[in-house]
Amino acid sequence: MFRSRTKEGQVSTPVDAEPTQPRDPEAPKGRPTPKRNEAQPQRRSLTKAPANRKDAARRQKEARRTALAKQREALASGDERYLPVRDKGPVRRFARDFVDSRWTVAELFLPIAVVILVLSMMPSMQLKNISLLLWLFVIVLIVIDSVGIAIRLKRRLREKYPDEPKRGAVAYALMRTLQLRRMRLPKPQVARGERP
Structure with missing residues (x-):
């Protein structure tokens, strides 16, 4: 219903499509694989949305508090990553x-x-x-x-x-x-x- 129509007899193909080669399974990926006990909580915290506004506000407040703590430490130590x-x-x-x-x-x-x-x-x-x-x-x-x-x-x-x-x-x-x-x-x- 919402597909684009091509002229009769023509087949639409992507112009710049390059054949993708599968990644060599022996090639290193550049970082170590995280352990399950590290990866699962991280994945859960990223995907789990707050249940209500109160939870969202609490998470936002905690994130702001940790960011400010990092900023204070950076101001004391001179660490460029967390400076204002x-x-x-x-x-x-x-x-x-x-x-x-x-x-x-x-x-x-x-x-x-x-x-x-x-x-x-x-x-x-x-x-x-x-x-x-x-x-x-x-x-x-x-x-x-x-x-x-x-x-x-x-x-x-x-x-x-x-x-x-x-x-x-x-x-x-x-x-x-x-x-x-x-x-x-x-x-x-x-x-x-x-x-x-």
């Missing part, structure tokens, strides 16, 4: 290593900000003026340091990864400079002074 999308790729890894291999003024911002805050709360007007000047000085230093890092990082990325997309890598690196080294995620993989 924003941290994946050779360009982002190089940007992280570039920042982690040097001291930056921006990473000292929080400790300096605490000192400035304490100085600004003192009753002496001289100390308040010093804290304002210190704010200005720190901000100018951070801007100069950040511009220098951005220029050097762009140049190194162009040399090392000419064909890779580099969009957002410099901003990613500059945001990383604002964090204290031990608080950075993914954890630093290079020592200070080491050339990435």
Whole structure:
């Protein structure tokens, strides 16, 4: 009823059909055969659909929990396979290593900000003026340091990864400079002074 009709006398044959040769039974398949006790539960879990919405939601929640656990471990160890999308790729890894291999003024911002805050709360007007000047000085230093890092990082990325997309890598690196080294995620993989 729904078959395509060919002109009378013509037989429809596939044009590009190549005769398939059976696989040589002696040829290796490239992986070991799983044991039955491993294969059966895996097959059951893949084929068995959830009975109701509650089961489906529970499975989804468990899957999300395991994915987040893997992601946390990857952020601590630097394992590229499970990193979030924003941290994946050779360009982002190089940007992280570039920042982690040097001291930056921006990473000292929080400790300096605490000192400035304490100085600004003192009753002496001289100390308040010093804290304002210190704010200005720190901000100018951070801007100069950040511009220098951005220029050097762009140049190194162009040399090392000419064909890779580099969009957002410099901003990613500059945001990383604002964090204290031990608080950075993914954890630093290079020592200070080491050339990435």
